[in-house]
Amino acid sequence: MKPFTRLTSRVVPLDRANVDTDAIIPKQFLKSIRRAGFGPYLFDEWRYLDRGEPDMDCTNRPINSAFILNQPCYFRAQILLARENFGCGSSREHAPWALEDYGFRAIIAPSFADIFYNNCFKNGLLPIVLDAADVNALFLQTGPGFQLTIDLATQTITTPYGATLHFEVDATRKHRLLHGLDDIGLTLQHADEIRAYEARRAVEAPWLFA
Amino acid sequence: MEPPEAGCSLSLIACSCMSGKTLYDKLWDAHVVRCEPDGSTLLYIDRQLLHEVTSPQAFEGLRLSHRPLWRVKACLAVADHNVPTADLEHGISDPVSRLQVETLDGNCAEFGITEFKMGDPRQGVVHVIGPEQGATLPGMTIVCGDSHTSTHGAFGALAFGIGTSEVEHVLATQCLVQKKARNMQVRIDGQPGPGVTAKDLALAVIGHIGTAGGTGHTIEFAGAAIRALSMEGRMTVCNMAIEAGARAGLIAVDQTTVDYLKGRTYAPQGEMWERAVAAWMTLRSDDDAVFDQVVTLDGAAIPPQVTWGTSPEMVVPVDGRVPDPEAQADAVKRESLWRALRYMDLKPSTPITAIAVDKVFIGSCTNARIEDLRAAAQVARGRKLAANVRQALVVPGSGLVKRQAESEGLDVIFREAGFEWREPGCSMCLAMNADRLEPGERCASTSNRNFEGRQGYGGRTHLVSPAMAAAAAVAGHFVDVRTFS
Numbered sequence: 001m002k003p004f005t006r007l008t009s010r011v012v013p014l015d016r017a018n019v020d021t022d023a024i025i026p027k028q029f030l031k032s033i034r035r036a037g038f039g040p041y042l043f044d045e046w047r048y049l050d051r052g053e054p055d056m057d058c059t060n061r062p063i064n065s066a067f068i069l070n071q072p073c074y075f076r077a078q079i080l081l082a083r084e085n086f087g088c089g090s091s092r093e094h095a096p097w098a099l100e101d102y103g104f105r106a107i108i109a110p111s112f113a114d115i116f117y118n119n120c121f122k123n124g125l126l127p128i129v130l131d132a133a134d135v136n137a138l139f140l141q142t143g144p145g146f147q148l149t150i151d152l153a154t155q156t157i158t159t160p161y162g163a164t165l166h167f168e169v170d171a172t173r174k175h176r177l178l179h180g181l182d183d184i185g186l187t188l189q190h191a192d193e194i195r196a197y198e199a200r201r202a203v204e205a206p207w208l209f210a
Numbered sequence: 211m212e213p214p215e216a217g218c219s220l221s222l223i224a225c226s227c228m229s230g231k232t233l234y235d236k237l238w239d240a241h242v243v244r245c246e247p248d249g250s251t252l253l254y255i256d257r258q259l260l261h262e263v264t265s266p267q268a269f270e271g272l273r274l275s276h277r278p279l280w281r282v283k284a285c286l287a288v289a290d291h292n293v294p295t296a297d298l299e300h301g302i303s304d305p306v307s308r309l310q311v312e313t314l315d316g317n318c319a320e321f322g323i324t325e326f327k328m329g330d331p332r333q334g335v336v337h338v339i340g341p342e343q344g345a346t347l348p349g350m351t352i353v354c355g356d357s358h359t360s361t362h363g364a365f366g367a368l369a370f371g372i373g374t375s376e377v378e379h380v381l382a383t384q385c386l387v388q389k390k391a392r393n394m395q396v397r398i399d400g401q402p403g404p405g406v407t408a409k410d411l412a413l414a415v416i417g418h419i420g421t422a423g424g425t426g427h428t429i430e431f432a433g434a435a436i437r438a439l440s441m442e443g444r445m446t447v448c449n450m451a452i453e454a455g456a457r458a459g460l461i462a463v464d465q466t467t468v469d470y471l472k473g474r475t476y477a478p479q480g481e482m483w484e485r486a487v488a489a490w491m492t493l494r495s496d497d498d499a500v501f502d503q504v505v506t507l508d509g510a511a512i513p514p515q516v517t518w519g520t521s522p523e524m525v526v527p528v529d530g531r532v533p534d535p536e537a538q539a540d541a542v543k544r545e546s547l548w549r550a551l552r553y554m555d556l557k558p559s560t561p562i563t564a565i566a567v568d569k570v571f572i573g574s575c576t577n578a579r580i581e582d583l584r585a586a587a588q589v590a591r592g593r594k595l596a597a598n599v600r601q602a603l604v605v606p607g608s609g610l611v612k613r614q615a616e617s618e619g620l621d622v623i624f625r626e627a628g629f630e631w632r633e634p635g636c637s638m639c640l641a642m643n644a645d646r647l648e649p650g651e652r653c654a655s656t657s658n659r660n661f662e663g664r665q666g667y668g669g670r671t672h673l674v675s676p677a678m679a680a681a682a683a684v685a686g687h688f689v690d691v692r693t694f695s
Contacts, residue, residue: 015542016546016549017542017543017546018421018422018521018546020521020659020661022640022659022661022662022663022664023661023662023663026663026667027640027641027642027664028642030263030264030291030642031263031292031304031306031307031309031310031642032306032310033266033267033270033309033310033313034267035267035270035374045662045663045667051649051667054306055306083542084422085421085422085425085455088421088422088455089357089452089659089661090356090357090640090659091264091355091356091357091359091371091372091373092263092264092373093264093267093355093373093374093375096373111422111425112425113422113425113455114391114425114426114455114457115357115370115371115372115373115457118372118373118376119373119375119376122373122375122376123375170248170249170250170389171246171247171248171250172246172248172250172387173250183375183379183387184275184277184378184379184382184383187252187379187382187383187385187387188277188382188383190243190244190252191383193243193244193252194243194252194254194280194383194384194385197243197254198254198281198384201240201254205349205486205489206482206485207347207478207482207483207485207486208256208347208349208350209283210478210482
């Protein structure tokens, strides 16, 4: 996994609440058995005017120019600013895969759906929860050229006007993301404890191991 | 051992030190392998259910890192999202879908995982077949790469959806790194009237607390109205917990749970059954357990529900009206209401019963069990589809549900009324197979999500109970099933 340390980038304001994972990456693209290549289909139904299909070449598709991601001033932005309950609905990890493949590294919102929040950390994507008032203030400040600097080590966001916002992230997730660590490898370091648990549990509840 | 397990959970839940445990506390504590000082916990997973959409990259990850499967018998697989529901003898015509299903077949064969393949009568929607086979048992931790894994909480199991990285993690380690959620109780006392089902209770709860109301919480559903539900009804309620933002929903074990499970293939037998039942009967919240949040609803005051918008919280009683966004003071919320109305092509203050439907879908992990099909058939019996209804699909949750329904003659009732009787699968709940809405089509659906494009590009979804869906199919518009004759 790609580590996340410090990022300075433009910010795309996606001013919608309850953005669900069906909107982030529609179901037809979930037929892929690969983990990469979802970026061109990110927000497919909002980004294009036609119906997207898997493996479609997106270069000549009709663009919805009103959609924020299609405005040239936000091209190559790596920070997404969103409203509450971002990533609700389906557990599809294709949603963070698509965001990451498109180029996003961080998402700022007042709240995230739990499964999506968790999935982000597995993919080098940092979801940041801020107070609704702070998010609102960022929405008012954003525009072409507006940049934020996110520093995971110090858990801070710095605005171009010098303001610093602090965010929370739990220590284990922070450590893994800062160093791009492989979760499975870390868990397997505790293989003996897992086996000990299984042995104990097989006595207490043998039907679970029948 | 590492830090004491009790310390692990209690450190996260303020003020519960001297009180009893919730059902969630008990399930959590029984599965802690180890715990870090920040509360990150290695949680043991008893059962992983797998399907074709969210597993291929996980198996690929195992292969690339040369890791073996930790415990093959904990896994059970089925293809459901992509499978066609008609003309099965021709296989899957979409080559991309076919490859995904074949990939699951190949992975299960390679790793030795039990899989119910297409055409096997045990095949069906993953959240229908787990309980049906007794592979879902009280006291278990159950995961699946699907958010509706919350369904299995109806059995007093801690069950939640995970992403593909976590699917791989469980395949490789039988564990997940988790932080404990907070405890929420949703209590529904007061018996609902005739025609009001588990689906209506679930939608009413979501309407009340919102789609993020349960975020960060595990919801335990309790109260007389929940206790009175069959296992099918309880599964419907827990299934929808995720639509209220809660990864997991729970219902305490009682005799209804035990009676449902007895004799099922994967359930314990003989003396082991007696031991298991004794343990399961302790799976309820202690009387002095403290919840971080308690929400109370009166079941007797809940009418049949119909969603009008593009989020499950956009729901009103069938005798209500589409809301007027101008009544909303908050600008962000007002705009989101207008956006939903535009997408749904509805005008403010339209009576729900004035909304006509083009298609009807009865199916999904929410409402495709035998009781759901009986309720819909009872409404459809002796009637015909309305002229404006282009298609009404009935998609049983599994091959065994289908067989049971046919033995009761439900397929004949549906067919005579003009419904199509299909093969099991996820079907038009998410429209990954050929069953979908066309742009602009409006559907009365027994599924769980009314998001933009969910049932097909440009499609418009109204979530309802099976009886309400059947009534809409024969009336051509929404009707109050309580007064429908």
